[in-house]
Amino acid sequence: MSVLGLALVGALVAPSPALACGGFFCSSVEPVDQSAERILFAVDEQQGTVTAHVQIFFEGDADDFAWVVPVPSVPDLFLSTDSLFTVLDERVGPRFDIRDDRSSCTSGDERSYLYDAVYSASESGGVNVVSTGQVGPYDTVVLQATDAAELEAWLDGHGFDLPDGVDAALAPYLADGQYLVALRLSKDRSSGEIAPIGLRWSASSVMVPIRLTSIAARPDMRLEVYVLGQSRAVPESYLHVVINDAMIDWWSGGANYEAVVTQAANEASGHAFATDWTGPTEGLRGSLYREGGYGVSGFSRTDRQAFMDDLMSSGLPPSQYTLALLQIYMPLPSDFPETNDPSSYYDCIVCYGDTSEPFDADGLITALEDQVVGPLSDAEDLFWVYPHLTRMTSSLDA
Numbered sequence: 001m002s003v004l005g006l007a008l009v010g011a012l013v014a015p016s017p018a019l020a021c022g023g024f025f026c027s028s029v030e031p032v033d034q035s036a037e038r039i040l041f042a043v044d045e046q047q048g049t050v051t052a053h054v055q056i057f058f059e060g061d062a063d064d065f066a067w068v069v070p071v072p073s074v075p076d077l078f079l080s081t082d083s084l085f086t087v088l089d090e091r092v093g094p095r096f097d098i099r100d101d102r103s104s105c106t107s108g109d110e111r112s113y114l115y116d117a118v119y120s121a122s123e124s125g126g127v128n129v130v131s132t133g134q135v136g137p138y139d140t141v142v143l144q145a146t147d148a149a150e151l152e153a154w155l156d157g158h159g160f161d162l163p164d165g166v167d168a169a170l171a172p173y174l175a176d177g178q179y180l181v182a183l184r185l186s187k188d189r190s191s192g193e194i195a196p197i198g199l200r201w202s203a204s205s206v207m208v209p210i211r212l213t214s215i216a217a218r219p220d221m222r223l224e225v226y227v228l229g230q231s232r233a234v235p236e237s238y239l240h241v242v243i244n245d246a247m248i249d250w251w252s253g254g255a256n257y258e259a260v261v262t263q264a265a266n267e268a269s270g271h272a273f274a275t276d277w278t279g280p281t282e283g284l285r286g287s288l289y290r291e292g293g294y295g296v297s298g299f300s301r302t303d304r305q306a307f308m309d310d311l312m313s314s315g316l317p318p319s320q321y322t323l324a325l326l327q328i329y330m331p332l333p334s335d336f337p338e339t340n341d342p343s344s345y346y347d348c349i350v351c352y353g354d355t356s357e358p359f360d361a362d363g364l365i366t367a368l369e370d371q372v373v374g375p376l377s378d379a380e381d382l383f384w385v386y387p388h389l390t391r392m393t394s395s396l397d398a
Helices: 082-092 146-155 165-176 210-214 257-267 305-312 320-329 344-347 362-385
Strands: 036-044 049-055 069-072 076-079 094-098 112-117 128-134 138-143 178-185 198-203 221-229 240-241 272-280 388-396
Touching: 036 320, 049 272, 069 094, 069 165, 069 198, 076 128, 076 320, 076 362, 082 272, 082 362, 094 146, 128 221, 138 146, 165 178, 165 210, 165 362, 221 362, 257 272, 257 388, 320 344, 320 362, 344 362
Parallel strands: 036 221, 240 272
Antiparallel strands: 036 049, 049 198, 069 178, 076 198, 094 112, 128 138, 138 178, 221 388, 272 388
């Protein structure tokens, strides 16, 4: 199984089964959902750069994971964080509320309900290998090619498991001189370590490559695009539509919102975005990172339970990626039951006996600082650098 990501290049004007819960690692973890694509762009027109954070959804064996995205120039790659998208959904996701205005009714034209996106301030052979590297759990390669079939053969021969027919979808991007970024999990890394990826390249505009995305699209796939910049973002080559308020199930808080967006997109032949929210970023500041960080460097280095106590009280957002790092640097005991959820061990190490068994504390602390805290800090900076955010949603079919 493979994931063909969203790529961004083009023109811009100024959103399975749930994980078992029971402790630190899943209190804010979203269910796996491969029927959605989420991406955030930050457009710096003065510097001439575009930064993209892409949330990758995948469920399956680590050896089956592959991700490919076209970009217009050679990018810098970095690890992002799921918490960025969690915060965005919580703060600017669509919310629908009913308000009773009968006590102050002054005009028959007043509506007795509100549509409000909640925003709380409290809150070779024709293939050129340009570069290779490692970012977090990923082996990465940046390629350029002139023939899509040769590119597909190269990727397949180097362990990138892609769906049949991808060469036809790649051809338009190669004809346009695009570069291809390909990711796969490094040897001995698990699918639980999949994390959002960040890319930064030289450009002053962005585009979502629908052709490539459509290969893996499920019916009515949700597409959520966030754009940070100096002003509101609007689609240029797709229509901008407004949803039909009368179709919203107000009594359930708009639980059918995605279906309403789908109908609006269908009525525009599938070529449309609806704006869920647009406004300033002040209310998002401080939502991902706090001054001084999370005190990771001071965590206990001698006792497993003490380390976990420090982690749980640090304020670091829960994540499955943190759980994956723990399993690498603080391995489960050899007698840990295979049928048990690994998170149950880390949530209560003392419950399983010896807490003084040695572990690679230095390696774990470094990994947390570089791969968890660092991406949180970098994502937080976005809300201070860019004054305006726009969230747009569409619905796609292959």
